[in-house]
Structure formats: structure tokens, C-alpha cells
Amino acid sequence: MVEPVPTAKPVCALCAGEGFTFQQREDRGIAAACSCTVHCPSCHGQGRLYARDERGYEVLRGCGCGADPRRLSLLTGLRLPTKFLARTLGGYRAYSPAQQRSLLRARRFVDEFVPGASGQRALLFCGPPGTGKTHLLSGMLRELAARKGVRGRFEEFFLLLSDIRDGFSRGLSSREWLEPLRQVDVLAIDEIGKGGKNRDFEQGILDEILSVRYNAGRPTLLATNYPRPGTVGWEFKADGQSAENLEQRVGPRIYSRLHEMCDLMDVLGDDQREVQHDARQARDSAADAPARGTRPARS
Numbered sequence: 040m041v042e043p044v045p046t047a048k049p050v051c052a053l054c055a056g057e058g059f060t061f062q063q064r065e066d067r068g069i070a071a072a073c074s075c076t077v078h079c080p081s082c083h084g085q086g087r088l089y090a091r092d093e094r095g096y097e098v099l100r101g102c103g104c105g106a107d108p109r110r111l112s113l114l115t116g117l118r119l120p121t122k123f124l125a126r127t128l129g130g131y132r133a134y135s136p137a138q139q140r141s142l143l144r145a146r147r148f149v150d151e152f153v154p155g156a157s158g159q160r161a162l163l164f165c166g167p168p169g170t171g172k173t174h175l176l177s178g179m180l181r182e183l184a185a186r187k188g189v190r191g192r193f194e195e196f197f198l199l200l201s202d203i204r205d206g207f208s209r210g211l212s213s214r215e216w217l218e219p220l221r222q223v224d225v226l227a228i229d230e231i232g233k234g235g236k237n238r239d240f241e242q243g244i245l246d247e248i249l250s251v252r253y254n255a256g257r258p259t260l261l262a263t264n265y266p267r268p269g270t271v272g273w274e275f276k277a278d279g280q281s282a283e284n285l286e287q288r289v290g291p292r293i294y295s296r297l298h299e300m301c302d303l304m305d306v307l308g309d310d311q312r313e314v315q316h317d318a319r320q321a322r323d324s325a326a327d328a329p330a331r332g333t334r335p336a337r338s
């Protein structure tokens with residue numbers, strides 16, 4: 040007699056097996072347990088279960104199925120940009136050798152990261168628009184939180200500057216706005232160098248953030264459109280300004296600190312926004328064109 044072949048448990052189509060999904064509420068992404076977790080044989084959707092610790096005491100632990108409320112609040116706390124709520128490292132494609140290197144390095148960071156351990160090098164992704172730098176930062180934070188319970192936070196530099204200006208005008212001290220940025224295990228700051236006219240202010244803020252994080256031994260993940268000095272093949276100009284490299288944009292002091300703290304990764308490749316736009320247009324014009332050979336025959 041033939042034993043029935045054990046069928047693999049089907050992967051949930053809603054959450055791809057992660058056990059949670061992000062729901063968009065206004066401009067925020069709120070993580071919620073996926074409905075599939077009610078079938079979790081360990082916690083039945085409660086997200087927590089009793090376990091014994093090393094000393095034999097009974098303790099309440101988070102379940103790995105995705106319904107753990109602490110894990111969900113870490114994911115919500117990432118404050119990922121809403122367009123990137125569904126972006127994962129698994130969904131990042133290496134269209135170029137540089138993207139392959141960046142993806143592998145991003146994965147290595149996630150695999151090796153231990154909160155509180157010293158000597159962990161941060162990453163700085165440099166590249167032209169649309170090569171997936173924000174995708175990589177979001178995917179890393181998401182995976183760190185979901186898999187390892189790491190407290191992370193995403194900030195876009197330009198928006199952060201305006202929050203800080205608001206804070207100052209409400210009388211907040213620099214300690215007060217810095218503290219939450221200092222505390223998270225991994226901070227990601229996207230689009231460094233993007234700013235306005237007040238360079239001294241922008242550089243001062245970046246310097247303060249990088250310094251407090253460095254002194255606290257916590258890594259900061261960064262991305263920028265500005266190339267590192269000596270890069271050939273692409274340049275970056277802010278609106279109405281001449282081309283600059285990253286060292287010129289952030290100043291030699293911060294650039295040298297970045298070098299000391301981070302592995303600089305070039306993320307070069309085609310602009311995926313353009314590629315996706317061209318593919319959409321090609322699809323639309325194929326759909327609009329009358330399908331050849333299927334026209335009703337004239338009588």
C-alpha cells in the first residue's frame with residue numbers, strides 16, 4: 040500500500056506566510072495579525088503563549104506566527120512610507136551586479152544584527168533615482184522587526200528636518216527631538232543630502248544624529264542620490280544647482296564620519312520607475328490596439 044504523500048501546508052495568500060499585513064490608515068501603515076493566525080496550533084491567534092525560561096519559571100512569550108502584539112507594534116513603529124509597506128528583501132530583484140552586491144550586503148546586515156552588540160558596521164546606499172534604495176531600507180527594517188524583534192525607525196531626511204524645525208518652534212530642545220532617534224536599535228535615514236538652502240542647519244542636524252547614534256553604538260542605515268567622490272557614470276544635481284558629490288554636499292567632516300561608520304554601497308542600475316512606466320504603457324497600448332486576426336470576418 041502506498042502511504043499518502045504528505046501535502047505541504049499551503050502558504051497564506053494574504054500574508055505570504057509572514058502572519059501579518061500592513062493596513063494603510065491615512066499616511067501610516069498599521070501592522071495587523073493576518074486572519075490565518077487564528078489557526079496557529081500554538082497560540083490560536085492570541086499571539087502569546089506560556090513557556091518555561093532557563094530557570095524553569097513560567098513566562099509569557101510572543102508566538103512566532105505573526106500575531107504577537109509586541110511584534111506588531113514594532114512593525115507599526117517603523118513608520119515605513121506607505122508606498123513601501125509591501126516591499127520586502129524577498130521582492131528585490133538584482134538587475135545589475137551592483138544591485139546583487141547591495142542585496143547580499145543588506146541580507147547580511149539583517150542576519151548578523153544583534154541589538155546592543157558593538158562594532159556593527161552600518162550601510163550607506165548611493166545611487167541614481169529608481170534603483171531601489173528606499174526599497175532596500177524598508178525591506179531591511181521590516182525583516183529586522185518581523186524576524187528578530189528589532190526596534191527600527193524610518194525617516195526621510197527632508198521631512199525629518201521639517202519636523203525638527205517644528206519642534207524648535209514649539210520650544211523643544213535638541214535633546215528632546217534627538218532622544219527617540221537615539222533610542223531605536225536601527226535608524227534608517229533616506230535621502231541624506233536632500234535639503235533646502237540652509238546647508239549649515241542641515242549638516243548640523245545630520246552631524247548630531249550620526250554622532251549620538253555612533254556614541255550609543257547603534258547603526259544608522261542611509262541612502263542618498265549623491266555619488267561618492269570619483270564615481271563615474273552618473274552625477275546628481277539638486278533642482279537648480281550644479282552637480283555635486285556626497286562629500287561636497289554634506290561637507291568633508293560628515294563624509295569622513297560616514298566612511299568611518301558605514302560600508303558604502305553603490306546601487307546602480309536602470310530607473311525602475313521608468314521601466315515600470317514603459318511596461319505599463321506597452322501593456323495599455325497592446326490592450327487598446329485591435330487584436331489582429333480576431334476581428335469578425337466581413338460577410
Ligand SMILES: Nc1ncnc2c1ncn2[C@@H]1O[C@H](COP(=O)(O)OP(=O)(O)OP(=O)(O)O)[C@@H](O)[C@H]1O
Pocket residue numbers: 126130131132133134138166167168169170171172173174175263264311312
Ligand atoms: N531591484 C529592484 N527590484 C524590485 N523592485 C525595485 C527594484 N528597484 C526599484 N524597485 C521598485 O521601483 C520603485 C522605485 O524604487 P525606490 O523608490 O526604492 O528607488 P530609489 O533608489 O529609492 O529612488 P530615489 O533615489 O529616487 O529615491 C519602487 O516601487 C521599488 O519597489
Ligand SMILES: [Mg+2]
Pocket residue numbers: 172173174229
Ligand atoms: Mg528613494
Ligand SMILES: [Zn+2]
Pocket residue numbers: 051052053054055056057058059073074075076
Ligand atoms: Zn496569512
Ligand SMILES: [Zn+2]
Pocket residue numbers: 076079080081082083084085086087102103104105106
Ligand atoms: Zn501563534
